[in-house]
Amino acid sequence: xxxxxxxxxxxxxxxxxxxxxxxxxxxxxxxxxxxxxxxxxxxxxxxxxxxxxxxxxxxxxxxxxxxxxxxxxxxxxxxxxxxxxxxxxxxx
Numbered sequence: 522x523x524x525x526x527x528x529x530x531x532x533x534x535x536x537x538x539x540x541x542x543x544x545x546x547x548x549x550x551x552x553x554x555x556x557x558x559x560x561x562x563x564x565x566x567x568x569x570x571x572x573x574x575x576x577x578x579x580x581x582x583x584x585x586x587x588x589x590x591x592x593x594x595x596x597x598x599x600x601x602x603x604x605x606x607x608x609x610x611x612x613x
Contacts, residue, residue: 589595
C-alpha cells in the first residue's frame, strides 16, 4: 500500500513539474508575442506621426484651421493668452 501511495505521489509530482514547465514555456511565448506587438505598435505610431506631418503639409492653412476648429474644438489664441519666453530669462 505504501509503495502504491509513493508511486502515485511521484507520478503526481512529475505531472506537476511537467505542467509547470509547459506553463513556463507558454508564458515565455506570450511575453515574446507581447514584446513583438509592442515593437509593432511603436513602429505604427511612428508611421502615423510621419503621415500626419505629410498630410498637414498638403493641407492649405485655411483648411487646417477649419479642421482644428470643427474636429478638435480649437479656437485662435487671444493676445492675452500668448506668452513669449526667452531662453536667456529661463537660464538665469
